[in-house]
Amino acid sequence: MVTLPESQLTEQQRASLKVEQFGKWVGVGHEVGVAMNEGLSAITTQANNFAQTPVGKWTMFVIVFKVIGEKVVQYLVGFFVFAIGIPIWIWSYRRFTPHNYVDKITYAADGKTKVAIEYDQYDGDTDWAVGHWFALIVLIAIGIGVMFVN
Numbered sequence: 001m002v003t004l005p006e007s008q009l010t011e012q013q014r015a016s017l018k019v020e021q022f023g024k025w026v027g028v029g030h031e032v033g034v035a036m037n038e039g040l041s042a043i044t045t046q047a048n049n050f051a052q053t054p055v056g057k058w059t060m061f062v063i064v065f066k067v068i069g070e071k072v073v074q075y076l077v078g079f080f081v082f083a084i085g086i087p088i089w090i091w092s093y094r095r096f097t098p099h100n101y102v103d104k105i106t107y108a109a110d111g112k113t114k115v116a117i118e119y120d121q122y123d124g125d126t127d128w129a130v131g132h133w134f135a136l137i138v139l140i141a142i143g144i145g146v147m148f149v150n
Helices: 011-051 054-096 127-148
Strands: 100-107 114-121
Touching: 011 054, 054 127
Parallel strands: none
Antiparallel strands: 100 114
16 A cells, blocks of 8 residues: 555546545435435325325314414404404493583574573593593503413
């Protein structure tokens, strides 16, 4: 056996040496690639066949629900919180908060024609109005919390 520096070899000898060194690894790499391709093709084919069965369809539904179902449920619950809560809030606000009322009506000389109507603000408890606005803020916070937290 003789040892030579690589710089003294010809281009053809260098190429031959590289093929000898790496040739077996190239073959192994090719074999691994072919095996992976065939294995994945078999898995894909069988998965597709399974997905066409009723059990496969149910399994696909469960997988999709597991991936995006929680968010869909959160958005639906949040939507229903707003769809039910806001109309109830509007009804309650109109029903229980102070409103203007007719204080004085001025009639013309004939006694039938209204000349002026004076309104006055009800000076009762304004806590209802403050409470309603606070309840609206809480309702919005709950709706947003249900939809976007986690």
